[in-house]
Amino acid sequence: MSNDLIVMDNSIVTSAYNLTLNEQRLIYCALKQIPKGVPLDPETAFYITRDDFLAFGVNPDTVAREIRHATTQLLKKTIVVPREDGDLEFQWLSEVLRVDRTAEQRLREKYPNPEDHRKYLHGLRTYNLLDSLPNRRDDDNIVARIVFHKRIVPLLSDLRASFTQFALADVTEFSSIYTFRIYQLLMQYKSTGYVKISLDDLRFMLVLFDKYPLVADLKRWVVETAVNEINEKSPYKVKYEMLKKGRKFTHLELKFKLKESAKKLIAERDPNTIDWVNGQTDNEAQQTKVPSWQTKGLSDAQIKKIGVYTKEFIDANSSKIAPNDRRDYPEIFEEWKLQLKDPKTVKSFYKVQELLERTRNI
Template sequence: MSNDLIVMDNSIVKASYNLSVSEQRLLLSALAQIPKNKPIDPKQAYYITREDFVRLGANADQATRDIRNATKDLMKKTLLIDTNAGILEFHWLSEVLRFDKNADARLKLKYPNPEDYKNYINGLRKYNLLESLPVGRHSDDIVARVVFDSRILPLLSELKDNFTQFVIDDVAGFGSVYSFRFYQMMMQFKSTGYCKVSLDDLRYALALFEKYEATKDLRKWVIDTAVNEINEKTPYKVSYELIKSGRKFTHLELKFKLKAEPKKVTVLRDQNTPDLFHKMSDSQINTYSSILSKLHSISDLAENKDYSAFAVWISNILRDPQSVRAETAKRIFKALQTETDFKR
């Protein structure tokens, strides 16, 4: 799916910036929505939902707070891009709106009288509650709206040469800011499976400044952290070597390749255990998981009353029913057969 693909100019991959994990998730959630190979309206807004953050590994109970904090912080952040004319610095975003779902109720209390109606309507406009939301985005789940800085747009769309792309799900679950950057560096050289960068350039790109000046600290807290997480959570197996020039380590070499496909093993299963939805598309899975998340007959399976998080959990089961106990899979299948018009 095109909305799963992140595309950026190589200059962003090599740029100097420092973003938190939540800021990376916010940025990737917006980047995934940018149309590929099409002009971008400089004022185009991208809507960030709790589901976007949960998909990228955020705790469902903290996703809203993480988004709000990330929008505040990312508005202040800049990136440094090396150009022929010098180092160009600009912000990632030009505008952020954090939706306030309680604004309408507060405005009604503030302007209860008919003569206050104009003030009430103006208040709604201030909170953007009169604006029509984009098709396909669930308004109850939207937390923020962002607009990119116009100067970065040429580096995000209509790219013909010198760009890096990867699937957003490859980086889902990253807990280290360095893993995101290392993975982007790897994907820039995906065709060769080899990447070499000087340690000075690496420190610059990661905006480490005075941190981890000793190579042993850089190895422990940055390189090992990123490499181990990439090996654990992505489709790639990566190894590295630190290269010396004289008595000093000067370069980092990364070698990587796709992990070998696991051998298919025939598993004898209980004939009463359904092989759930193995031919369903992602769109169908998302639709049915949303329906299931609101069914009373399986509501006890939810850890809390967070329907969005419950729907994501169910969608993972629909994709891989063997990830849970057979009895749980049976209950989900029975609920869908009994309470919807779904036909196998």
């Protein structure tokens, strides 16, 4: 089990939020600490250290100040999660403690006698220092202590389906918040190597509002910035295209694949290493029985389940739609039903298994 694996519900990836680089880094530093495959107590605290931020290349002379500033600002920030019944908005954090390095020493001076030990411990609890003492006696590495908002915890913990994951090491060199967000989007579709997103949805998730109203500016300052940085600093190689309907640009298409160097590293992995997601080794996973729909086609009930996410399903398979097709989503989905029932054609569709598993957990 890797302690630097970032895992989040897919809904976070396409949610609307506007973070700075350091605020995004702060969240990742906490996410890597979340136990994988077990529920998380909503009151769980996560300690952010100087070393956490130094791994992102932050200046050692200013790292503590940058962490404290990021916690101050993130406490004010919200995330908007689109749902079937509307947009749900809540804060990222419920509380922040910016650790005072002198607090423990002041308490020792205030209660120097053994008979005052009870008062000393009470003081530690008051300042939330008791559980951090073993980590802090030798240095001042811990800078802040954060607790996630209770509404976001289920989207970060004990995820069994419909989640996005990637290694923290893949993103530590990114210097643009747009790169972080678009990389997360790619990792949501890692199994297909293909993403198509409307420019309206892209603007929504990046909270651009009226920023970069010209597509040329959106392309230059957002898309190309992210794609170039992903190509340079991540394990993936990305190509993109801005798609038109008529004379208007409407969608961004991203195609990506692992670089040869990254493939080599994966090939060298021990096939008997247990994957925390499915509890199997690579050898065992290869012997696992394929889902029945891949050999028999989808049933009417399964098609109905996928139909709950008609727009998302069609967008994931937009390559099957002619550029001049003007039909609405329900009409296209209705036409696809026969192909979804046919075992010869159903496997050509993306995102089938993910949506079937998602609906089981509603």
